[in-house]
Amino acid sequence: MSNETMRRAIAQAEQHIAQHAPEVAANAKMRQRYHFMAPCGWINDPNGLIYFRGQYHFFYQFNPYSGFWSMMHWGHAVSDDLLHWKHLPIALAPSESYDNHPQGGCFSGSAIEKDGRLYLMYTGTANNGNGFEQTQNIAYSDDGINFIKYEGNPVIEPPEGVPHDFFRDPKVWEHDGQYYVVIGSQKDGRAQALLYRSEDLLHWEFVNVLFESRGEWGFMWECPDFFPLADKWVFLCSPMGAGERTTVYFVGDFDYETGRFTYTVTGEADWGFDFYAPQTFTDASGRRIMVGWANCWDWMPFWKDWGPTYREGWCGSFAVPREVTLADDLTLRIVPVRELGTIRTPDGTDANMLTLADGAETVLHAGDGVSCELQFVIDLASTSAQRIELTVRRGEPETDGTVLRTIFTIDLQHGWSTIDRTESDDWSRGVSRAPLRLSPDKRELSVDVLLDQSSLELFLDEGAVAQSMNIFAPTSANDITVRAIGGTATLLNVHGYQVENISE
Ligand code: FRU
Known part of the structure; x- marks a missing residue:
């Protein structure tokens, strides 16, 4: 009976999508060309990422109905290569007393396969006039497309002392025939992650507080993820109330007996403005793949109106899928998945070595300058410049003299990478900074820039630093230049690529 309500809600939403998606595809100017998007409407967190029966x-x-956050459904798509996507019917829609909060609906969660069945574990938000009352719930599917909500939901309710509106985003995994889930939560105003265990995914027992903040890591951890990597464990989350950090990671050890995690190394999975709520999963080859929402809630000290795209009937995309590995110093290395190589072609600058004189600007080419990739390596040993400045998405001077541009600076003197988007377009703002590790014996620094219609992603130093953000420059702003400041610079292996338009 109750699943009937969901069927009707899904049918209604699908009808809306069928009517509006063609309009969005035809009229929108800011749609991405190779990043994952919904056919129309609003998207935020990646949920339930899984390699199931040979497909991603x-x-x-x-929210299929508008370009704003509201009434969360779970959209669904499949792919053979993490890049070309086929949209499937919505998997979950708000329908039950435990998940039909009219603004909330079905919040984030994860997926797991058990005995050939695909299970989703997600947070339901209830509407009892008391805010977003959160519980954990199960839905399952035998064909991987149509889901049934478990009749015994909710399967986990907030424990004593945990605020009912800070208990969400279950990330589930299996170990030795048992299931474990970590849930973002809060106690006494401080973020914590709770660990539960189950034999069957339906009945859960509390194990322990896996890990908690002393206050320095915020008041709530959204979308916690917890996974083994090499011989360590990684805890990943998007902290609320931890300043400019959008996504942090901790590397350490985990003890199944006590259910406690202790860390020795911490870092940021991405230092840019727009990378939030990432989730990881492994595929058949055992690669650890991370996908993040290419946006962020409004931590910035001004009200965020989500940019120009909602006027086009959509908002939100995913950052390019990234492979995560552990370096010897126990920090993460995060680079675009190698599949990206299958949709790009060499097009533009192709130089083994470029010498930049102090102050002189050099024009670089990478495809159309909009949907493209640019790679080079800074030869630190033969570079005396204090800064190397790369300008992308640069337009012609406008009548009032302004020039649209986004400036990315590698400050070798101070060890910073900055991206300044104050002149990117007439909406974006802010200067993002990320620290670079430039030890005296370091010989080279690699730079990989991915541009799409409305995004910029930077991977520096073999993936030790990622910095991602959205910009909303018109297609005509597509020039790329580079210059050295305060000395000369040598760039090696400078390669421009066009990245194919695979969006529709
Ligand atoms: C993170 C988040 C989650 C929540 C979801 C709601 O971006 O706030 O904590 O489940 O988005 O859409």
Whole structure:
């Protein structure tokens, strides 16, 4: 009976999508060309990422009805290569007393396969006039497309002392025939992650507080993820109330007996403005793949109106899928998945070595300058410049003299990478900074820049630093230049690529 309500809600939403998606595809100017998007409407977190029966499945927080966050459904798409996507019917829609909060609906969660069945574990938000009352719930599917909500939901309710509106985003995994889930939560105003265990995914027992903040890591951890990497464990989350950090990671050790995690190394999975709520999963080859929402809630000290795209009937995309590995110093290395190589072609600058004189600007080419990739290596040993400045998405001077541009600076003197988007377009703002590790014996620094219609992603130093953000420059702003400041610079292996338009 109750699943009937969900069927009707899904049918209604699908009808809306069928009517509006063609309009969005035809009229929108800021749609991405190779990054994952919904057909129309709003998306935020990646959910339930899984490699199931030979295909990648992405689910996602989805409001099919408008370009704003509200009434979360779970959108669904499948792919053979993490890049070309086929949209499937919505997997979950708000329908039950435990998940039909009219603004909330079905919040984030994860997926797991058990005995050939695909299970989703997600947070339901209830509407009892008391805010977003959160519980954990199960839905399952035998065909990987149509889901049934478990009749015994909710399967986990907030424990004593945990605020009912800070208990969400279950990330589930299996170990030795048992299931474990970590849930973002709060106690006494401080973020914590709770660990539960189950034999069957339906009945859960509390194990322990896996890990908690002393206050320095915020008051709530959204979308906690917890996974083994090499011989360590990684805890990943998007902290609320931890300043400019959008996504942090901790590397350490985990003890199944006590259910406690202790860390020795911490870092940021991405230092840019727009990378939030990432989730990781492994595929058949055992690669650890991370996908993040290419946006962020408004931590910035001004009200965020989500940029120009909602006027086009959509908002939100995913950052390019990234492979995560552990370096010897126990920090993460995060680079675009190698599949990206299958949709790009060499097009533009192709030089083994470029010498930049102090102050002189050099024009670089990478495809159309909009949907493209640019790679080079800074030869630190033969570079005396204090800074290397790369300008992308640069337009012609406008009548009032302004020039649209986004400036990315590698400050070798101070060890910073900055991206300044104050002149990117007439909406974006802010200067993002990330620290670079430039030890005296370091010989080279690699730079990989991915541009798409409305995004910029930077991977520096073999993936030790990622910095991602959205910009909303018109297609005509497509020039790329580079210059050295305060000395000369040598760039090696400078390669420009066009990245194919695979969006529709
Ligand atoms: C993170 C988040 C989650 C929540 C979801 C709601 O971006 O706030 O904590 O489940 O989005 O859409």
